Amino acid sequence: MDIFYYHDKASCVCPVKEYLRKFLGKDKLLADIDGKIRAIARRGNISLPLGKPLPNYSISEIMKSFNPIEIRLLCAIIRNELILFHAFDKPMHYENKKKINRLIEKNYNIAENYYNIFLKNEKNKEEYK
Amino acid sequence: MKKIKKNINKKRIDPIFEARKNSNFEKYSKEADIKIRIAEEVFFMRENRGLSQQVLAKNAETTQRVISNIENGDLNPGTFLLFKISKALNFNSHNLARIYDCSESFYVMNKSTGTLNTYMSKSIAGFSLNNN
Numbered sequence: 001m002d003i004f005y006y007h008d009k010a011s012c013v014c015p016v017k018e019y020l021r022k023f024l025g026k027d028k029l030l031a032d033i034d035g036k037i038r039a040i041a042r043r044g045n046i047s048l049p050l051g052k053p054l055p056n057y058s059i060s061e062i063m064k065s066f067n068p069i070e071i072r073l074l075c076a077i078i079r080n081e082l083i084l085f086h087a088f089d090k091p092m093h094y095e096n097k098k099k100i101n102r103l104i105e106k107n108y109n110i111a112e113n114y115y116n117i118f119l120k121n122e123k124n125k126e127e128y129k
Numbered sequence: 130m131k132k133i134k135k136n137i138n139k140k141r142i143d144p145i146f147e148a149r150k151n152s153n154f155e156k157y158s159k160e161a162d163i164k165i166r167i168a169e170e171v172f173f174m175r176e177n178r179g180l181s182q183q184v185l186a187k188n189a190e191t192t193q194r195v196i197s198n199i200e201n202g203d204l205n206p207g208t209f210l211l212f213k214i215s216k217a218l219n220f221n222s223h224n225l226a227r228i229y230d231c232s233e234s235f236y237v238m239n240k241s242t243g244t245l246n247t248y249m250s251k252s253i254a255g256f257s258l259n260n261n
Contacts, residue, residue: 017142023144024144024147024148027153028153030145031148031154031158031160031161032161033145034145034148035158036165036202039162048172049169049200049201049202050165050168064202128145129149
């Protein structure tokens with residue numbers, strides 16, 4: 001299965017690529033994330049233990065712990081291609097559960113929006129090398 | 130003009146592609162692959178046996194957090210912990226073959242203890258039959 005970054009025309013960037021840029025130089029972490037993405041693409045479905053489908057959303061998430069945050073990559077399989085839509089930091093320790101839940105929901109909605117835009121124009125993607 | 134070009138290039142940097150150029154990346158990728166294979170094997174075996182992470186942790190003399198980290202592919206257990214988890218989940222040669230992705234690992238494991246030796250030998254026979 002081929003892997004692609006979703007390319008957002010409005011902001012002219014690939015959100016996941018942009019997000020991962022902050023980890024430049026952290027090769028071990030990037031290798032771990034790359035390993036999970038490729039394992040899911042090989043397997044052909046996003047399921048536990050490496051990822052999980054999100055109830056009420058069309059997208060799924062890939063999880064990676066990186067103390068003190070948890071990296072969440074939001075993606076979906078569309079026509080036998082793994083598309084990486086969005087990513088965000090989820091705090092590992094919940095201090096204010098309501099606030100964190102709002103943050104999570106906001107990011108899920110962003111990814112869902114990208115997903116819907118992508119379905120209208122499936123050329124909005126860049127190759128994942 | 131140069132500044133604009135620089136900014137465009139900066140925007141186009143693919144962090145994983147860049148990391149792949151470094152000499153250590155291949156080594157890290159291999160480590161990540163092993164962590165993922167262990168994660169999948171432990172998770173599926175635990176689910177098949179209907180055990181919770183807490184129960185497995187207790188049986189393998191570790192903590193639920195450690196089991197969770199292993200199943201998320203975030204932690205590479207040492208040989209001894211993997212041995213305890215393998216024992217608690219009754220791993221056979223298929224499970225170990227999937228983790229190590231090679232048959233040689235059986236012989237390494239064979240050297241550990243007498244009991245493991247007999248158990249593994251039986252499993253290898255089963256493994257060969259199933260794969261021929």
